Amino acid sequence: MSSNRAPNGLEAAFLANRERLLRFLRARGAGDAAEDLLHEVWLKITTAAVGPVAAPMAYLYRTADLLMIDRYRSERQARRRDKDWSEAAATVPGVSDAPSGERVLIARDHARLVAEALDALGPRPAAIFHRHRIDGVQQRQVAEEFGVSLSTVESDLRRAYRAILEVKERIDEA
Amino acid sequence: MRQDERMTDEAIAWAVRTGDPSFEDWDAFTAWLEADPAHAREYDRAVAAVMDAAEDGFVAPANDDVPSEAPARGGWRWLALAACIVLVVMLSFIQLRDASYVVATAAGETRTVALADGSDVTLGGGARIVLDRDDPRVATLERGRALFSVRHHEADPFVVRVGEQTLVDAGTVFDVVRADTVTSVAVSEGVVLVNPERKLARLEPGDTLSVTDGSDAYRLGTAPVARIGEWRDGRLTFDDATLGEIAHELSSSTGIAFSAAPAVAERRVTGSVALAPVEQNPQAIGPLFGVAVRREGDSWIIDRP
Numbered sequence: 115m116s117s118n119r120a121p122n123g124l125e126a127a128f129l130a131n132r133e134r135l136l137r138f139l140r141a142r143g144a145g146d147a148a149e150d151l152l153h154e155v156w157l158k159i160t161t162a163a164v165g166p167v168a169a170p171m172a173y174l175y176r177t178a179d180l181l182m183i184d185r186y187r188s189e190r191q192a193r194r195r196d197k198d199w200s201e202a203a204a205t206v207p208g209v210s211d212a213p214s215g216e217r218v219l220i221a222r223d224h225a226r227l228v229a230e231a232l233d234a235l236g237p238r239p240a241a242i243f244h245r246h247r248i249d250g251v252q253q254r255q256v257a258e259e260f261g262v263s264l265s266t267v268e269s270d271l272r273r274a275y276r277a278i279l280e281v282k283e284r285i286d287e288a
Numbered sequence: 289m290r291q292d293e294r295m296t297d298e299a300i301a302w303a304v305r306t307g308d309p310s311f312e313d314w315d316a317f318t319a320w321l322e323a324d325p326a327h328a329r330e331y332d333r334a335v336a337a338v339m340d341a342a343e344d345g346f347v348a349p350a351n352d353d354v355p356s357e358a359p360a361r362g363g364w365r366w367l368a369l370a371a372c373i374v375l376v377v378m379l380s381f382i383q384l385r386d387a388s389y390v391v392a393t394a395a396g397e398t399r400t401v402a403l404a405d406g407s408d409v410t411l412g413g414g415a416r417i418v419l420d421r422d423d424p425r426v427a428t429l430e431r432g433r434a435l436f437s438v439r440h441h442e443a444d445p446f447v448v449r450v451g452e453q454t455l456v457d458a459g460t461v462f463d464v465v466r467a468d469t470v471t472s473v474a475v476s477e478g479v480v481l482v483n484p485e486r487k488l489a490r491l492e493p494g495d496t497l498s499v500t501d502g503s504d505a506y507r508l509g510t511a512p513v514a515r516i517g518e519w520r521d522g523r524l525t526f527d528d529a530t531l532g533e534i535a536h537e538l539s540s541s542t543g544i545a546f547s548a549a550p551a552v553a554e555r556r557v558t559g560s561v562a563l564a565p566v567e568q569n570p571q572a573i574g575p576l577f578g579v580a581v582r583r584e585g586d587s588w589i590i591d592r593p
Contacts, residue, residue, distance in 0.1 A: 138314065141321035143328035153564075161396050161543045161567050175314040179306060183339070186332040188400055191408060195437065224404075225421070228341045246307075247342045253308045271304045272297075275338050279300070282337040 124159050127170035135178055142182045151181055224285050231277040235270075242267055243274035299330035303338060340402075387421035393432070396543025398520060406439040407446060410520055414540035432540055433465045435517040440478070452501040456481040462491075463516050467536055469501040476516040482506070496527075515560075525560040531579065531590050542567050545587035552579060552592055 128135070135155065139148040155178050167173045232240035238260065245256050246267070257267045302320060305311050321327050393399050393411045400410045401417075403424040411417060415432025425441065427434075428449040438446040438457045448455040450464055450471040460478030464471065473480060474496040482489040482497055487504045489497055494516075496509040515525045524541060526534050532553035535546040542563055557577045565572045570588040571581040580593045 138318050138321075141318050141328065143321075143325070143332070157564065157567050158396075169312060172312045172314065176306075176311075182328075183332060183335050186329075187336050187339070190336065191400060191402060194406070195408075225341075247338065252310055254310065268301075268304050271307075272300050275300045275303055275334055276296075278341045279296070279334055279337045282340060 124167050124170045124173060125156075128156060128159060128174055131171060131174070135174055138175060139178055139182070142179065144182065151178070151185075154181055224281065227281050227285065228278055231281045232274055235273050235277055238262075239270035239274050242270045246271060295324070295326065295330050296334070299327065299334045302331055303334040307335070307338070343401075387423075388418055389421060390416065390418050392416040394543070395540055405441070408437050410435045410437075410517075412519055412541055413543060429464055429466050431466050433463070433519060433537075435461070435463045435520060437461045438478075453499060454483050454485070456484050461517065463519075465537075467533060470498060470533075471501075472496065472498040474511050474516045476513055522563045523560060524563065527558050528556045529558075531555050531557060531577065534577070535590055538563075538566065538573070544570055546570065546581075547587055547589055549589050549591040552590060 132152070136148055136152050139151050144151050155174065158177055158181075159174070229240075232243055242256055242260060245251050245259065246253060251259070253267050253271070254264055257264045260267070298320065302317060305313070306317060321331070391399070391401050391411065393413055393415050395414045397413050398410065400408055401419070402408045403419070404421070405424040407424065409417065409419075409427065412433035412435075415434055416430040417432075417434060418428040418430065420426050425444050425446050426449075427436070427447075436446070436448065436457070438460050440457070440460070446457040446460075448457075448464060450466050451469060453471045455462070455464065455473060457478065457480055460480055461476040462478075462480050463474045463476065465473075473482065473491060475491045475493055477493055480491045482491060482499075483504075487506075489506055489508070491497055494510050494513050496511050498507045498509075499505065509527065511525070511527060518525065519541065524537055526537075529537075530553060531548040534557070535548040535553075538544070538546045538561070544567065559576045561573060561576065570583075573579070573590070574581045574593070577590075578593060579590050582589050582591060
């Protein structure tokens, strides 16, 4: 546990770059909550058992970025729930408001839809996406493994991301 | 339209770059974000979609229980949807392989998992849950705290297994905590049935129940509905809880190691703790519970004042 030791390099980097991080959070859409979120970044770095960090600033930015993504995802989840509830409330009293079979099926199966979308791009983009996002291998190393340039890896990943975004959006609209 | 497309392309390109652990050019990324307030949202959309896909674990392509032929470019989406409609019919008949997976959180971490039926589970720190990709209506909480928001489904109730206890929902938001062999449940909305096949208890909003494995003695209580699940917002409320239990909960929720000295571990207290100040200063809980908090090595001991 790290709450009871002297400030480390990460904390020092935070304190020295408070304004830069705040600016990033604002640009990232934090608005009035930017100060609160910055405080959350501080809590995360001071309470989590963080090992030695080679690039403290990159680590801090990434922590802030992930915080914003978490926020976006939980807001989106809440919106979906509200939507589901309002739809449920519109059904006839006394009648089961189980979601339609098609809806459950689409949700249940989005993993498969994503897999098919990636598959449609050809074998290499799908395999590169898998290696990077599921296995967590860095892009440079993925490039070496596949014998392609880093920019090819990036371009395959862009195509994969685009395909996934389209599938997810289609699911959301369904 | 074309403008939107370009923004999406740029957002995707940034998502690819920031997604690599070696990415360092955060200043350039900040500049892009500042160029247009809409950039941030577009980037969120792209990253969230990719994270969702990665967390879905995504099945191997060309899976043999989907009757899909190599689809023509552009038409694949419709074929995929058609394949799904075939699949829903098949799902009723075929036995699927074991598709269980585990989600675990580190101490101090909170995470929400969306289930395929539209339900979701938020896990508190140090929790571990087993879910089933093929059956989103079943969950096994092995340890820690979880808030379930469950879609009601008359024909297919949501079942949570916790140690020796079985909880069956009837369209519900409810909080479950598993610590050692003790299971505690608090209902915020709807109705939860506890152990319907053994010794049924029916919990309505505001009802709480705790039970130890190996015993069928339920300890029933009530809690203000607004407080149930408030741990997601960084607050823990203890109602007649032992200091030992409190130490355990605080450790899971904050990632700071607390323990209760044997002399006070069984003492029961009541109080509501905001976690942020405790994370700044672990001794802040002292006055609230009338105890002393002292540091011993890497942990904080709750003891007699």
